[in-house]
Amino acid sequence: xxxxxxxxxxxxxxxxxxxxxxxxxxxxxxxxxxxxxxxxxxxxxxxxxxxxxxxxxxxxxxxxxxxxxxxxxxxxxxxxxxxxxxxxxxxxxxxxxxxxxxxxxxxxxxxxxxxxxxxxxxxxxxxxxxxxxxxxxxxxxxxxxxxxxxxxxxxxxxxxxxxxxxxxxxxxxxxxxxxxxxxxxxxxxxxxxxxxxxxxxxxxxxxxxxxxxxxxxxxxxxxxxxxxxxxxxxxxxxxxxxxxxxxxxxxxxxxxxxxxxxxxxxxxxxxxxxxxxxxxxxxxxxxxxxxxxxxxxxxxxxxxxxxxxxxxxxxxxxxxxxxxxxxxxxxxxxxxxxxxxxxxxxxxxxxxxxxxxx
Amino acid sequence: xxxxxxxxxxxxxxxxxxxxxxxxxxxxxxxxxxxxxxxxxxxxxxxxxxxxxxxxxxxxxxxxxxxxxxxxxxxxxxxxxxxxxxxxxxxxxxxxxxxxxxxxxxxxxxxxxxxxxxxxxxxxxxxxxxxxxxxxxxxxxxxxxxxxxxxxxxxxxxxxxxxxxxxxxxxxxxxxxxxxxxxxxxxxxxxxxxxxxxxxxxxxxxxxxxxxxxxxxxxxxxxxxxxxxxxxxxxxxxxxxxxxxxxxxxxxxxxxxxxxxxxxxxxxxxxxxxxxxxxxxxxxxxxxxxxxxxxxxxxxxxxxxxxxxxxxxxxxxxxxxxxxxxxxxxxxxxxxxxxxxxxxxxxxxxxxxxxxxx
DNA sequence: CTGAAAGCGCTTACAG
DNA sequence: CTGAAAGCGCTTACAG
Numbered sequence: 200x201x202x203x204x205x206x207x208x209x210x211x212x213x214x215x216x217x218x219x220x221x222x223x224x225x226x227x228x229x230x231x232x233x234x235x236x237x238x239x240x241x242x243x244x245x246x247x248x249x250x251x252x253x254x255x256x257x258x259x260x261x262x263x264x265x266x267x268x269x270x271x272x273x274x275x276x277x278x279x280x281x282x283x284x285x286x287x288x289x290x291x292x293x294x295x296x297x298x299x300x301x302x303x304x305x306x307x308x309x310x311x312x313x314x315x316x317x318x319x320x321x322x323x324x325x326x327x328x329x330x331x332x333x334x335x336x337x338x339x340x341x342x343x344x345x346x347x348x349x350x351x352x353x354x355x356x357x358x359x360x361x362x363x364x365x366x367x368x369x370x371x372x373x374x375x376x377x378x379x380x381x382x383x384x385x386x387x388x389x390x391x392x393x394x395x396x397x398x399x400x401x402x403x404x405x406x407x408x409x410x411x412x413x414x415x416x417x418x419x420x421x422x423x424x425x426x427x428x429x430x431x432x433x434x435x436x437x438x439x440x441x442x443x444x445x446x447x448x449x450x451x452x453x454x455x456x457x458x459x460x461x462x463x464x465x466x467x468x469x470x471x472x473x474x475x476x477x478x479x480x481x482x483x484x485x486x487x488x489x490x491x492x493x494x495x496x497x498x499x500x501x502x503x504x505x506x507x508x509x510x511x512x513x514x515x516x517x518x519x520x521x522x523x524x525x526x527x528x529x530x531x532x533x534x535x536x537x538x539x540x541x542x543x544x545x546x547x548x549x550x551x552x553x554x555x556x557x
Numbered sequence: 558x559x560x561x562x563x564x565x566x567x568x569x570x571x572x573x574x575x576x577x578x579x580x581x582x583x584x585x586x587x588x589x590x591x592x593x594x595x596x597x598x599x600x601x602x603x604x605x606x607x608x609x610x611x612x613x614x615x616x617x618x619x620x621x622x623x624x625x626x627x628x629x630x631x632x633x634x635x636x637x638x639x640x641x642x643x644x645x646x647x648x649x650x651x652x653x654x655x656x657x658x659x660x661x662x663x664x665x666x667x668x669x670x671x672x673x674x675x676x677x678x679x680x681x682x683x684x685x686x687x688x689x690x691x692x693x694x695x696x697x698x699x700x701x702x703x704x705x706x707x708x709x710x711x712x713x714x715x716x717x718x719x720x721x722x723x724x725x726x727x728x729x730x731x732x733x734x735x736x737x738x739x740x741x742x743x744x745x746x747x748x749x750x751x752x753x754x755x756x757x758x759x760x761x762x763x764x765x766x767x768x769x770x771x772x773x774x775x776x777x778x779x780x781x782x783x784x785x786x787x788x789x790x791x792x793x794x795x796x797x798x799x800x801x802x803x804x805x806x807x808x809x810x811x812x813x814x815x816x817x818x819x820x821x822x823x824x825x826x827x828x829x830x831x832x833x834x835x836x837x838x839x840x841x842x843x844x845x846x847x848x849x850x851x852x853x854x855x856x857x858x859x860x861x862x863x864x865x866x867x868x869x870x871x872x873x874x875x876x877x878x879x880x881x882x883x884x885x886x887x888x889x890x891x892x893x894x895x896x897x898x899x900x901x902x903x904x905x906x907x908x909x910x911x912x913x914x915x
Numbered sequence: 916c917t918g919a920a921a922g923c924g925c926t927t928a929c930a931g
Numbered sequence: 932c933t934g935a936a937a938g939c940g941c942t943t944a945c946a947g
Contacts, residue, residue, distance in 0.1 A: 224720075225719045225924095227924055227925080228924070229924080229925095237933080238933060240927095243925075244932095247926090253932065268718070270694060270715070271695055272697060272925065273695040273925090274635060274641060274695075275925040275926090276925055278630075278632060278925070278926090278940065278941085280925090280926070285696075293660045295657065296657065298657070299653065303651040306678055317674065318660070318676045319664070320661060320664055333628070334631075334673065335673070337631040338673065339630060358628075360626070361583045361626070362582075495854070496832065497835070497856075498855075501855065501859065502860055585941080590918095595917080595918085596917060596918035596919075598943095599918070609916055611916065614916080614917085629941080630939090630940055633940035634940080634942070636925085636939090637942045638923085
């Protein structure tokens with residue numbers, strides 16, 4: 200007899216499980232209900248641990264679930280419930296050691312709130328950031344943690360109005376009012392450069408990232424402030440901004456280290472720049488002092504140890520994610536956007552304490 | 558007049574957007590259809606760029622989309638279409654520099670196939686791995702790339718039967734037949750240890766991860782093979798396996814470096830162990846040779862440079878993800894599980910070429 | 916070229 | 932304690 204009890208709703212000629220078919224052919228609550236001889240709602244109650252099911256009924260449903268290998272389709276559930284229990288994280292590059300701990304911290308907070316994390320790398324491309332962010336919104340993530348690549352986020356306004364929680368980290372949002380969690384880039388850089396000045400340097404180079412990146416601009420501002428505080432006029436040839444690829448950085452470093460009045464110290468604007476400059480300095484004939492923004496692994500074991508302005512990537516991620524869930528878990532009263540700034544820490548290891556050598 | 562044209566289906570007293578409500582109150586295709594004065598299917602056609610809509614109709618629909626700020630709910634779309642265009646990646650710890658590039662590589666392949674990536678850290682806990690994997694299956698990811706924490710993956714069999722693509726990376730699947738992408742852990746370790754032997758060492762220590770982890774066991778096997786090939790009997794006190802936390806590793810290293818017949822060289826079983834051992838050796842009175850499994854940043858700048866057996870984390874991720882989409886994009890013919898092994902590379906930088914010092 | 920009806924797999928709001 | 936009906940926001944399969 201065609202159309203058995205358990206699969207009455209499925210034609211016998213339904214294609215077998217294979218790539219391209221609907222989820223193989225997974226059993227649904229309807230299948231479980233048919234097999235257990237109960238209603239759909241009863242299965243739902245058992246699956247979700249809701250009360251009001253007799254032990255005997257429950258047992259029959261559980262047996263059917265086991266026999267069929269049923270697993271609730273959370274994707275369907277979500278459509279009905281409204282919340283997807285997932286958040287998105289858009290960062291520059293998952294492979295960058297700075298973002299690993301940040302990402303992990305966001306994940307831990309999400310996990311504590313029962314949410315999954317969807318990760319995406321913008322590759323520092325504003326168009327790709329936007330594409331990713333909107334794709335995640337289309338998937339209806341509950342919230343988005345964004346490390347901005349672009350400087351105009353008005354494209355997210357409709358999403359925010361629609362109720363998507365949003366927090367920007369590491370760099371502020373562009374042209375919209377939103378929660379932001381930053382390191383004290385200005386203060387950290389100023390302290391790092393002041394540290395070099397305190398050790399007798401006056402010709403200090405600054406090699407940073409592209410100036411359109413907020414952190415790069417802020418750190419440069421810190422450099423200028425420290426120099427100005429010390430009454431040292433800055434020669435523009437001491438400053439080099441641009442991509443952080445090794446070739447560009449190498450050339451920049453070699454240039455400011457040569458000529459009649461070379462710099463005696465360098466302040467590097469982020470971890471990738473620091474690594475390349477360390478390589479250049481290791482082959483340089485005379486000692487040059489170095490302070491780098493961002494900590495790097497093994498910095499303490501180099502000769503000399505690398506002095507850095509360290510920021511706490513995990514704390515940035517954690518703070519941002521907590522802020523996100525604050526928006527999400529609120530009672531509906533609007534949470535006013537805030538700007539949270541985390542302190543940096545000067546870690547002295549030797550390279551920043553070298554005296555100037557002419 | 559209550560119930561205007563555009564929102565005829567929404568009661569006037571519908572709660573305003575706030576946390577907890579359904580997606581704020583996003584417009585749906587139905588809203589767009591009402592506003593444009595067309596049918597639902599026409600909106601669907603325009604949104605999905607399907608043919609068969611007159612320019613004039615299309616314009617009206619586009620205007621309604623703009624005015625309402627409509628964005629298609631991909632989560633609903635997915636329910637109907639079957640494929641979610643998302644894959645999951647379960648790894649040990651996103652913050653570990655080894656997994657960053659691997660994860661990024663998986664993301665790039667996913668992106669090329671139009672899929673999003675959901676990341677989860679197992680924290681080396683089999684229970685957490687299972688919880689995560691099943692949660693992702695409940696979300697109906699199309700496929701799963703798993704770096705196993707546990708050694709029994711039979712719990713995934715129903716999911717595989719249901720059509721979820723699955724590839725294991727870095728470590729093999731436990732007790733199920735599935736695609737696996739590995740580095741040549743045995744061969745790499747054997748070569749690394751043979752390299753130390755070739756430089757005159759006989760008392761060589763091995764400090765590795767917990768033996769239940771496949772990579773740790775394989776690398777130890779490589780160590781033993783190299784020693785046996787050279788006819789060197791291994792003293793068990795030269796071998797230390799366990800957690801990779803700095804304290805444990807430090808004690809293990811100090812122990813085998815002390816006593817009447819200390820080791821003259823150490824082979825370290827992964828990047829975290831290597832870093833700690835470098836710290837120990839930097840304070841040790843006499844030079845000790847070192848070869849580490851996994852490359853580490855700045856290894857070339859240390860004194861001496863650190864010789865390593867490098868594996869290509871990005872290639873592992875890329876290969877695994879490509880294999881996953883091979884399963885997914887297939888024509889339905891079953892793809893037989895394969896075991897793919899990627900070569901490692903011995904990178905000589907100095908520490909592995911030090912002669913034995915008694 | 917266009918649209919009404921049915922359905923994806925669940926939950927909600929009710930009614931018994 | 933239990934279940935039939937309606938609905939979440941889309942797409943599919945048809946019919947005009």
